[in-house]
Amino acid sequence: PDRIAAALEAGTRVGEVAVDANGEVAAHWGAVFLTDGVVETGGTVTDPRFRRRGLANVLGDRLLERLVAMGVHGRLREPVLTHSATQAIALREGAVLMGINLQAAMPLQQVGITDGVLDERLSISVFYGPLTPLPPAVLHAPSMYAPILNEVLSKSEWGYRVADARPAADTPPHSTVASSYDSVNRVGSVEVTLVGSDLIDVIDEVHAQLRRAGAEVVRVMLPLYQPATASVGAGLGSLGFAYGFLAPRYGKYGNVLFVQWLRNPEVDLSGWVFADPHVEKVATMIVTQVSELNRSAVALRRREARRQQLFAALPAAD
Numbered sequence: 001p002d003r004i005a006a007a008l009e010a011g012t013r014v015g016e017v018a019v020d021a022n023g024e025v026a027a028h029w030g031a032v033f034l035t036d037g038v039v040e041t042g043g044t045v046t047d048p049r050f051r052r053r054g055l056a057n058v059l060g061d062r063l064l065e066r067l068v069a070m071g072v073h074g075r076l077r078e079p080v081l082t083h084s085a086t087q088a089i090a091l092r093e094g095a096v097l098m099g100i101n102l103q104a105a106m107p108l109q110q111v112g113i114t115d116g117v118l119d120e121r122l123s124i125s126v127f128y129g130p131l132t133p134l135p136p137a138v139l140h141a142p143s144m145y146a147p148i149l150n151e152v153l154s155k156s157e158w159g160y161r162v163a164d165a166r167p168a169a170d171t172p173p174h175s176t177v178a179s180s181y182d183s184v185n186r187v188g189s190v191e192v193t194l195v196g197s198d199l200i201d202v203i204d205e206v207h208a209q210l211r212r213a214g215a216e217v218v219r220v221m222l223p224l225y226q227p228a229t230a231s232v233g234a235g236l237g238s239l240g241f242a243y244g245f246l247a248p249r250y251g252k253y254g255n256v257l258f259v260q261w262l263r264n265p266e267v268d269l270s271g272w273v274f275a276d277p278h279v280e281k282v283a284t285m286i287v288t289q290v291s292e293l294n295r296s297a298v299a300l301r302r303r304e305a306r307r308q309q310l311f312a313a314l315p316a317a318d
Contacts, residue, residue, distance in 0.1 A: 035251030087275035095129035099245025165230035
Protein backbone atom coordinates (compact mmCIF):
# COMPACT_ATOMS: atom_id res chain seq x y z
CA PRO A 1 0.00 0.00 0.00
CA ASP A 2 2.79 2.46 0.75
CA ARG A 3 4.33 1.92 -2.71
CA ILE A 4 0.94 2.42 -4.39
CA ALA A 5 0.35 5.60 -2.39
CA ALA A 6 3.81 6.92 -3.33
CA ALA A 7 3.19 6.16 -7.03
CA LEU A 8 -0.18 7.96 -6.93
CA GLU A 9 1.48 10.96 -5.31
CA ALA A 10 4.28 10.97 -7.88
CA GLY A 11 1.80 10.76 -10.77
CA THR A 12 3.23 7.51 -12.15
CA ARG A 13 -0.02 5.73 -11.31
CA VAL A 14 -3.68 6.78 -11.59
CA GLY A 15 -6.88 4.96 -10.77
CA GLU A 16 -10.64 5.00 -10.39
CA VAL A 17 -12.60 3.23 -7.65
CA ALA A 18 -16.22 2.39 -6.94
CA VAL A 19 -17.29 2.51 -3.27
CA ASP A 20 -20.45 1.47 -1.46
CA ALA A 21 -22.50 3.61 0.93
CA ASN A 22 -20.04 2.83 3.74
CA GLY A 23 -17.02 3.89 1.73
CA GLU A 24 -15.80 0.32 1.18
CA VAL A 25 -13.99 -0.18 -2.12
CA ALA A 26 -16.04 -2.45 -4.39
CA ALA A 27 -13.97 -2.21 -7.58
CA HIS A 28 -10.86 -0.57 -8.99
CA TRP A 29 -9.36 0.09 -12.40
CA GLY A 30 -5.91 1.65 -12.47
CA ALA A 31 -3.17 2.61 -14.89
CA VAL A 32 0.61 2.70 -14.55
CA PHE A 33 2.87 4.78 -16.80
CA LEU A 34 5.25 2.46 -18.67
CA THR A 35 6.97 5.12 -20.74
CA ASP A 36 6.17 8.57 -22.12
CA GLY A 37 2.57 8.64 -23.34
CA VAL A 38 1.92 4.93 -22.75
CA VAL A 39 0.19 3.38 -19.77
CA GLU A 40 -0.67 -0.17 -18.72
CA THR A 41 -4.30 -0.36 -17.63
CA GLY A 42 -4.57 -3.95 -16.46
CA GLY A 43 -4.91 -3.20 -12.74
CA THR A 44 -8.56 -4.23 -12.66
CA VAL A 45 -10.25 -5.93 -9.71
CA THR A 46 -13.82 -6.28 -8.47
CA ASP A 47 -14.78 -7.60 -5.04
CA PRO A 48 -16.66 -10.89 -5.67
CA ARG A 49 -19.64 -9.52 -3.73
CA PHE A 50 -20.08 -6.73 -6.27
CA ARG A 51 -19.52 -8.60 -9.53
CA ARG A 52 -21.91 -8.65 -12.51
CA ARG A 53 -23.01 -5.04 -11.99
CA GLY A 54 -20.98 -3.51 -14.80
CA LEU A 55 -18.62 -1.70 -12.42
CA ALA A 56 -15.51 -2.50 -14.47
CA ASN A 57 -17.06 -0.96 -17.59
CA VAL A 58 -18.00 2.24 -15.74
CA LEU A 59 -14.56 2.59 -14.14
CA GLY A 60 -12.85 1.88 -17.45
CA ASP A 61 -14.77 4.70 -19.14
CA ARG A 62 -13.94 7.13 -16.35
CA LEU A 63 -10.27 6.19 -16.40
CA LEU A 64 -10.11 6.60 -20.19
CA GLU A 65 -11.43 10.16 -19.93
CA ARG A 66 -8.71 11.00 -17.41
CA LEU A 67 -5.94 9.45 -19.52
CA VAL A 68 -6.96 11.39 -22.65
CA ALA A 69 -7.03 14.60 -20.63
CA MET A 70 -3.49 13.80 -19.39
CA GLY A 71 -2.16 13.47 -22.95
CA VAL A 72 -1.74 9.70 -23.01
CA HIS A 73 -1.65 8.43 -26.63
CA GLY A 74 -1.76 4.67 -26.08
CA ARG A 75 -2.50 2.05 -23.51
CA LEU A 76 -1.37 -1.53 -23.06
CA ARG A 77 -3.76 -3.85 -21.27
CA GLU A 78 -2.89 -7.13 -19.63
CA PRO A 79 -6.07 -9.21 -19.25
CA VAL A 80 -5.55 -12.50 -17.47
CA LEU A 81 -6.09 -15.75 -19.34
CA THR A 82 -7.95 -17.51 -16.53
CA HIS A 83 -11.19 -15.81 -17.58
CA SER A 84 -12.31 -13.86 -20.64
CA ALA A 85 -14.13 -10.85 -19.12
CA THR A 86 -11.31 -8.30 -19.30
CA GLN A 87 -10.22 -9.64 -22.70
CA ALA A 88 -13.76 -9.03 -23.95
CA ILE A 89 -13.79 -5.48 -22.56
CA ALA A 90 -10.52 -4.69 -24.35
CA LEU A 91 -11.85 -6.05 -27.65
CA ARG A 92 -15.15 -4.24 -27.29
CA GLU A 93 -13.31 -0.95 -26.78
CA GLY A 94 -11.23 -1.41 -29.93
CA ALA A 95 -7.98 -2.71 -28.47
CA VAL A 96 -5.96 -5.20 -30.54
CA LEU A 97 -4.24 -8.31 -29.18
CA MET A 98 -0.46 -7.83 -29.34
CA GLY A 99 0.65 -11.18 -27.92
CA ILE A 100 0.98 -13.24 -24.75
CA ASN A 101 3.31 -12.47 -21.86
CA LEU A 102 4.08 -16.03 -20.77
CA GLN A 103 4.80 -16.91 -17.14
CA ALA A 104 4.92 -13.20 -16.33
CA ALA A 105 4.52 -13.53 -12.55
CA MET A 106 4.81 -15.99 -9.71
CA PRO A 107 1.83 -18.29 -9.06
CA LEU A 108 -1.00 -16.55 -7.21
CA GLN A 109 -4.62 -17.00 -6.23
CA GLN A 110 -7.35 -15.03 -8.00
CA VAL A 111 -10.17 -14.80 -5.48
CA GLY A 112 -13.45 -15.92 -7.02
CA ILE A 113 -11.73 -16.99 -10.26
CA THR A 114 -9.23 -19.73 -9.46
CA ASP A 115 -9.60 -22.39 -6.79
CA GLY A 116 -6.55 -21.83 -4.64
CA VAL A 117 -3.09 -20.84 -5.84
CA LEU A 118 -2.38 -21.45 -9.53
CA ASP A 119 -0.31 -24.52 -10.32
CA GLU A 120 2.07 -22.54 -12.51
CA ARG A 121 3.26 -19.00 -13.11
CA LEU A 122 0.65 -16.51 -14.30
CA SER A 123 0.51 -15.81 -18.04
CA ILE A 124 -1.32 -12.75 -19.35
CA SER A 125 -2.51 -11.49 -22.71
CA VAL A 126 -1.33 -8.09 -23.98
CA PHE A 127 -3.66 -5.74 -25.86
CA TYR A 128 -2.97 -2.26 -27.23
CA GLY A 129 -5.41 0.54 -27.87
CA PRO A 130 -4.27 3.79 -29.50
CA LEU A 131 -5.88 6.89 -28.04
CA THR A 132 -4.61 8.98 -30.97
CA PRO A 133 -4.13 7.77 -34.58
CA LEU A 134 -1.01 5.70 -35.23
CA PRO A 135 1.04 6.72 -38.29
CA PRO A 136 1.80 3.90 -40.78
CA ALA A 137 5.08 2.15 -40.09
CA VAL A 138 7.47 -0.48 -41.45
CA LEU A 139 8.52 -3.04 -38.83
CA HIS A 140 11.96 -4.63 -39.16
CA ALA A 141 11.40 -7.88 -37.25
CA PRO A 142 13.35 -11.14 -37.57
CA SER A 143 11.57 -13.42 -40.04
CA MET A 144 10.85 -16.15 -37.48
CA TYR A 145 8.49 -13.76 -35.68
CA ALA A 146 6.81 -12.47 -38.86
CA PRO A 147 3.97 -15.06 -39.06
CA ILE A 148 2.77 -14.27 -35.54
CA LEU A 149 3.30 -10.55 -36.05
CA ASN A 150 1.26 -10.62 -39.26
CA GLU A 151 -1.53 -12.55 -37.52
CA VAL A 152 -1.56 -9.94 -34.74
CA LEU A 153 -1.64 -7.03 -37.19
CA SER A 154 -4.43 -8.63 -39.25
CA LYS A 155 -6.91 -7.29 -36.69
CA SER A 156 -5.60 -3.73 -36.83
CA GLU A 157 -6.12 -0.90 -39.30
CA TRP A 158 -2.92 0.94 -38.48
CA GLY A 159 -1.04 0.59 -41.77
CA TYR A 160 1.77 -1.40 -40.16
CA ARG A 161 3.83 -3.63 -42.46
CA VAL A 162 6.50 -6.24 -41.68
CA ALA A 163 9.53 -5.72 -43.92
CA ASP A 164 11.49 -8.52 -45.53
CA ALA A 165 14.69 -9.31 -43.63
CA ARG A 166 17.72 -8.02 -45.54
CA PRO A 167 21.30 -7.34 -44.44
CA ALA A 168 21.68 -3.76 -43.23
CA ALA A 169 24.71 -2.13 -44.81
CA ASP A 170 25.24 0.44 -42.05
CA THR A 171 24.98 -1.86 -39.01
CA PRO A 172 27.28 -0.55 -36.26
CA PRO A 173 29.76 -3.02 -34.74
CA HIS A 174 28.55 -2.67 -31.17
CA SER A 175 25.08 -2.91 -29.62
CA THR A 176 23.76 -0.81 -26.76
CA VAL A 177 21.80 -2.76 -24.15
CA ALA A 178 20.70 -2.40 -20.53
CA SER A 179 19.41 -5.12 -18.24
CA SER A 180 17.44 -5.39 -15.00
CA TYR A 181 16.12 -8.17 -12.78
CA ASP A 182 12.85 -8.45 -10.88
CA SER A 183 13.81 -10.77 -8.02
CA VAL A 184 10.23 -11.04 -6.75
CA ASN A 185 8.83 -12.48 -9.99
CA ARG A 186 12.21 -13.80 -11.20
CA VAL A 187 11.95 -11.97 -14.50
CA GLY A 188 14.98 -10.56 -16.31
CA SER A 189 14.65 -7.73 -18.81
CA VAL A 190 17.04 -6.68 -21.57
CA GLU A 191 16.48 -3.35 -23.31
CA VAL A 192 18.15 -2.98 -26.70
CA THR A 193 18.43 0.62 -27.88
CA LEU A 194 21.02 0.13 -30.63
CA VAL A 195 21.36 -3.03 -32.71
CA GLY A 196 24.96 -3.82 -33.62
CA SER A 197 26.65 -6.75 -35.31
CA ASP A 198 27.50 -8.23 -31.91
CA LEU A 199 23.85 -8.30 -30.72
CA ILE A 200 23.56 -12.08 -30.34
CA ASP A 201 26.83 -12.37 -28.42
CA VAL A 202 25.84 -9.52 -26.10
CA ILE A 203 22.36 -10.89 -25.41
CA ASP A 204 23.75 -14.39 -24.90
CA GLU A 205 26.13 -13.07 -22.25
CA VAL A 206 23.46 -11.02 -20.44
CA HIS A 207 21.03 -13.91 -20.73
CA ALA A 208 23.53 -16.22 -19.02
CA GLN A 209 23.98 -13.72 -16.17
CA LEU A 210 20.21 -13.45 -15.65
CA ARG A 211 19.82 -17.23 -15.66
CA ARG A 212 22.53 -17.54 -13.01
CA ALA A 213 20.67 -14.93 -10.94
CA GLY A 214 17.64 -17.23 -10.94
CA ALA A 215 15.51 -15.78 -13.74
CA GLU A 216 12.59 -18.00 -14.74
CA VAL A 217 11.76 -15.67 -17.65
CA VAL A 218 13.93 -13.31 -19.68
CA ARG A 219 12.40 -10.71 -22.00
CA VAL A 220 14.29 -8.74 -24.63
CA MET A 221 12.95 -5.48 -26.06
CA LEU A 222 13.91 -4.99 -29.73
CA PRO A 223 13.59 -1.69 -31.65
CA LEU A 224 11.72 -2.33 -34.89
CA TYR A 225 12.63 0.93 -36.63
CA GLN A 226 16.24 -0.23 -37.11
CA PRO A 227 16.67 -2.38 -40.27
CA ALA A 228 19.49 -4.33 -38.61
CA THR A 229 17.01 -5.82 -36.13
CA ALA A 230 15.57 -8.07 -38.85
CA SER A 231 18.89 -9.53 -39.98
CA VAL A 232 21.08 -9.48 -36.86
CA GLY A 233 18.15 -10.48 -34.64
CA ALA A 234 17.59 -13.66 -36.65
CA GLY A 235 19.91 -15.48 -34.27
CA LEU A 236 17.63 -14.95 -31.27
CA GLY A 237 15.77 -18.16 -32.04
CA SER A 238 18.92 -20.17 -31.43
CA LEU A 239 19.04 -18.65 -27.94
CA GLY A 240 15.49 -19.82 -27.29
CA PHE A 241 13.70 -16.47 -27.58
CA ALA A 242 10.14 -16.76 -28.87
CA TYR A 243 7.63 -14.09 -29.85
CA GLY A 244 6.16 -12.20 -26.90
CA PHE A 245 4.22 -9.10 -27.86
CA LEU A 246 4.35 -5.94 -29.96
CA ALA A 247 4.30 -2.55 -28.23
CA PRO A 248 3.45 0.23 -30.72
CA ARG A 249 4.79 3.77 -30.30
CA TYR A 250 6.49 2.88 -27.05
CA GLY A 251 7.68 6.33 -26.00
CA LYS A 252 11.18 7.27 -27.16
CA TYR A 253 11.82 3.68 -28.29
CA GLY A 254 9.25 3.75 -31.09
CA ASN A 255 7.65 0.46 -32.14
CA VAL A 256 9.23 -2.39 -30.19
CA LEU A 257 8.92 -6.17 -30.06
CA PHE A 258 9.32 -8.08 -26.82
CA VAL A 259 10.65 -11.63 -27.21
CA GLN A 260 10.75 -14.11 -24.36
CA TRP A 261 12.77 -17.05 -23.04
CA LEU A 262 11.31 -19.47 -20.48
CA ARG A 263 13.31 -21.69 -18.18
CA ASN A 264 10.33 -24.06 -18.21
CA PRO A 265 9.08 -24.14 -21.82
CA GLU A 266 6.19 -26.50 -21.04
CA VAL A 267 3.18 -24.16 -21.09
CA ASP A 268 -0.24 -25.59 -20.25
CA LEU A 269 -3.12 -23.91 -22.11
CA SER A 270 -5.84 -26.15 -20.65
CA GLY A 271 -6.80 -23.64 -17.95
CA TRP A 272 -6.93 -20.64 -20.27
CA VAL A 273 -10.20 -19.08 -21.43
CA PHE A 274 -10.28 -17.04 -24.66
CA ALA A 275 -12.57 -14.17 -25.60
CA ASP A 276 -12.60 -15.16 -29.28
CA PRO A 277 -10.92 -17.55 -31.76
CA HIS A 278 -8.26 -14.98 -32.74
CA VAL A 279 -6.98 -14.71 -29.17
CA GLU A 280 -6.81 -18.51 -28.99
CA LYS A 281 -4.98 -18.73 -32.34
CA VAL A 282 -2.31 -16.19 -31.37
CA ALA A 283 -1.82 -17.81 -27.95
CA THR A 284 -1.43 -21.22 -29.57
CA MET A 285 1.06 -19.91 -32.14
CA ILE A 286 3.24 -18.38 -29.42
CA VAL A 287 3.18 -21.43 -27.16
CA THR A 288 3.95 -23.64 -30.17
CA GLN A 289 6.97 -21.50 -31.06
CA VAL A 290 8.27 -21.76 -27.49
CA SER A 291 7.95 -25.54 -27.66
CA GLU A 292 9.58 -25.81 -31.12
CA LEU A 293 12.53 -23.66 -30.11
CA ASN A 294 13.07 -25.83 -27.05
CA ARG A 295 12.98 -29.02 -29.13
CA SER A 296 15.47 -27.51 -31.59
CA ALA A 297 17.83 -26.55 -28.78
CA VAL A 298 17.63 -30.03 -27.26
CA ALA A 299 18.27 -31.65 -30.66
CA LEU A 300 21.27 -29.37 -31.25
CA ARG A 301 22.79 -30.26 -27.86
CA ARG A 302 22.30 -33.96 -28.48
CA ARG A 303 23.88 -33.76 -31.94
CA GLU A 304 26.88 -32.05 -30.43
CA ALA A 305 27.08 -34.70 -27.71
CA ARG A 306 27.01 -37.50 -30.31
CA ARG A 307 29.66 -35.71 -32.35
CA GLN A 308 31.92 -35.57 -29.28
CA GLN A 309 31.32 -39.28 -28.66
CA LEU A 310 32.35 -40.12 -32.24
CA PHE A 311 35.52 -38.09 -31.93
CA ALA A 312 36.30 -39.78 -28.62
CA ALA A 313 35.95 -43.22 -30.25
CA LEU A 314 38.54 -42.47 -32.95
CA PRO A 315 41.94 -44.10 -32.47
CA ALA A 316 44.51 -41.84 -30.94
CA ALA A 317 47.16 -40.48 -33.27
CA ASP A 318 50.65 -41.96 -32.92
